[in-house]
Amino acid sequence: MGIDVGNDPPGTYGEGTLAAVRTFQERRGIRTDGVCGHQTWAALVEAGYRLGDRPLYLAHPMLRGDDVAELQRRLSSLGFDGGRVDGIAGPRTERALADFQRNAGLVSDAVCGPATVAALERLGASCDAPHSVAAVREREELRRGPPSLSGRRIAVGETGGLDALVRSIAGALTAAGGTAMVLQHPDISQHAAGANSARADAYLGVALNTEEAGLCSAAYYRSPSGWESPEGRRLAELVQGAISPLVDLGAPTAVKGMALPVLRETLMPAVIAELAPPALVVERSAELAGALTSALRLWVEGAPGA
Numbered sequence: 001m002g003i004d005v006g007n008d009p010p011g012t013y014g015e016g017t018l019a020a021v022r023t024f025q026e027r028r029g030i031r032t033d034g035v036c037g038h039q040t041w042a043a044l045v046e047a048g049y050r051l052g053d054r055p056l057y058l059a060h061p062m063l064r065g066d067d068v069a070e071l072q073r074r075l076s077s078l079g080f081d082g083g084r085v086d087g088i089a090g091p092r093t094e095r096a097l098a099d100f101q102r103n104a105g106l107v108s109d110a111v112c113g114p115a116t117v118a119a120l121e122r123l124g125a126s127c128d129a130p131h132s133v134a135a136v137r138e139r140e141e142l143r144r145g146p147p148s149l150s151g152r153r154i155a156v157g158e159t160g161g162l163d164a165l166v167r168s169i170a171g172a173l174t175a176a177g178g179t180a181m182v183l184q185h186p187d188i189s190q191h192a193a194g195a196n197s198a199r200a201d202a203y204l205g206v207a208l209n210t211e212e213a214g215l216c217s218a219a220y221y222r223s224p225s226g227w228e229s230p231e232g233r234r235l236a237e238l239v240q241g242a243i244s245p246l247v248d249l250g251a252p253t254a255v256k257g258m259a260l261p262v263l264r265e266t267l268m269p270a271v272i273a274e275l276a277p278p279a280l281v282v283e284r285s286a287e288l289a290g291a292l293t294s295a296l297r298l299w300v301e302g303a304p305g306a
Contacts (some may be wrong), residue, residue: 001024001044001047003020003023003024004016004020005017005019005020006019006020018034019034021034021035021036021040022034024040024043024044025040025043027224028043028047028224028259029222029223029224029257029258029259029260030043030258030259030260031260039261042064045065046064046065046066046087047065047066047224048065048066049065049066049067049068050066050067050070051067051070051071051074051112051117051120052067052114052117053067054067055111055112055113056068056071056089056097056111056112057089057094057110057111057112058089058090058091058093058094058110059089062088062089062090063088063089064087064088064089065087066087066224066225068087068088068089068093069085069086069087069223069224069225069227070225071089071093071097071112071120072084072085072086072087072093072096072134073085073132073225073227074120074123075093075096075097075100076096076132076133076134077132078100078123079133080096080097080099080100080103080133081095081096081133081134081137082095082096082097082134083096083134083267084134084138084221084223084227084229084267085132085134085223085225085227086221086223086264086265087223087264088264088265094110095110097110097111097112097116098110100116100119101116101119104116104119106119132227134227135227135229135230138229138230138231138269139230139231139303139304141268142201142231142269142300142303142304143303143304145201145300145303146300147300147301147303148177148297148300148301149173149176149177149178149293149296149297149300150176150177150178151177151178151179152178152179152201152202152300153178153179153181153198153199153200153201154173154178154179154180154181154200154201154202154203154204154296155181155183155191155194155195155198155200155202155203155204156169156170156173156180156181156182156183156203156204156205156206157182157183157184157185157188157191157194157195157203157204157205157206157262158183158184158205158206158207159184159185159186159187159188159191159207160184160186161208161278162206162207162208162275162281163184164282164285165206165281165282165285165288165289166182166184166206167182168285168286168288168289169204169206169288169289169292169293170182171289172289172290172292172293173293173296176293176297178296181194181195181198181200183195188205188260188261188262189261189262189265191203191205191262191266192261192262192264192265192266192270193265195266195267195268195270196265196266196267196268199268200268201268201269201300202235202268202269202270202271202296202299203262203266203268203269203270203271204235204239204270204271204272204273204292204296205262205270205271205272205273206272206273206275206292207272207273207274207275208274208275208276208278208281209274209275209276210276210278215253215254215274215276216240216243216244216247216253216254216273216274216275216276217240217253217254217255217256217273217274218236218237218239218240218243218253218254218255218256218271218272218273218274219236219255219256219257219258219260219263219271219272219274220232220233220235220236220255220256220257220258220263220269220270220271221257221258221259221263221264221266221270222257222258222259223259223264224259228257229263229269229270231269231299232263232269232270232271233255233257234269234299234302235269235271235295235296235299236255236256236271237255238295238296238298238299239271239273239292239295240253240254240255241295242291242292242294242295243273243275243288243291243292245291246280246284246287246288246291247275247276247277247280247281247284247288258272260272273292275288
């Protein structure tokens with residue numbers, strides 16, 4: 001990955017390796033804890049793939065990697081909607097790939113092999129257009145829905161410790177006319193699966209930040225290659241503005257683009273609000289629920305073209 005591990009001898013997890021792991025994690029938009037666990041190892045494997053290294057197609061489980069993200073980026077730049085640039089070869093990527101192959105005069109088998117890569121390479125600068133159809137689609141899907149929370153389905157999730165808060169948020173959303181779907185599971189990928197199955201308009205996750213006391217954040221999806229969810233970012237900015245007056249104890253809240261599993265795997269705009277300190281979060285659960293519901297309302301009402 002081109003990251004220096006310092007003076008650590010081979011086979012030794014020393015300070016240089018720790019710093020290198022943290023650097024890699026930061027670049028990939030995952031937790032910077034310096035631990036090479038399942039998520040970091042998976043990211044290392046994915047980062048090793050380049051477009052053309054292997055055939056890409058719809059498989060079960062779905063293929064993941066930087067080669068998939070590059071394919072999605074190129075297809076999206078050319079106007080073929082493969083969904084967000086998430087590095088996951090799903091059904092949307094399959095359809096966009098087959099559509100591109102038909103337009104390029106290739107066998108439309110939805111397998112990205114040497115001939116398809118060569119066709120993409122021939123297009124050259126056309127694949128580097130700054131606008132992506134995936135971002136346009138995300139905005140359009142939000143615009144086509146109801147102009148208020150009434151009729152909107154919002155998935156609200158937590159992995160443990162904030163049951164009262166998510167229940168309060170669900171109650172506030174219901175009172176505002178929305179439909180709330182509560183997701184509680186220690187595996188955050190299960191939240192993405194549940195929100196996707198329910199075709200939610202948005203996912204809002206809440207979590208306690210136990211590592212940096214007093215620091216709160218609102219994270220939205222941003223890929224390691226730089227593609228980001230425009231509506232996820234807009235919602236994160238509104239969430240940050242909502243929580244800051246309630247929990248800011250001198251450490252300002254932050255908006256961060258990250259590639260955490262639930263942000264990456266959801267098919268809709270998603271935000272994770274990390275809150276601190278725990279005692280204040282519990283004390284102000286009702287106020288936070290109202291503020292977060294207001295942020296969601298403003299997000300829907302401010303949809304492009306609404």
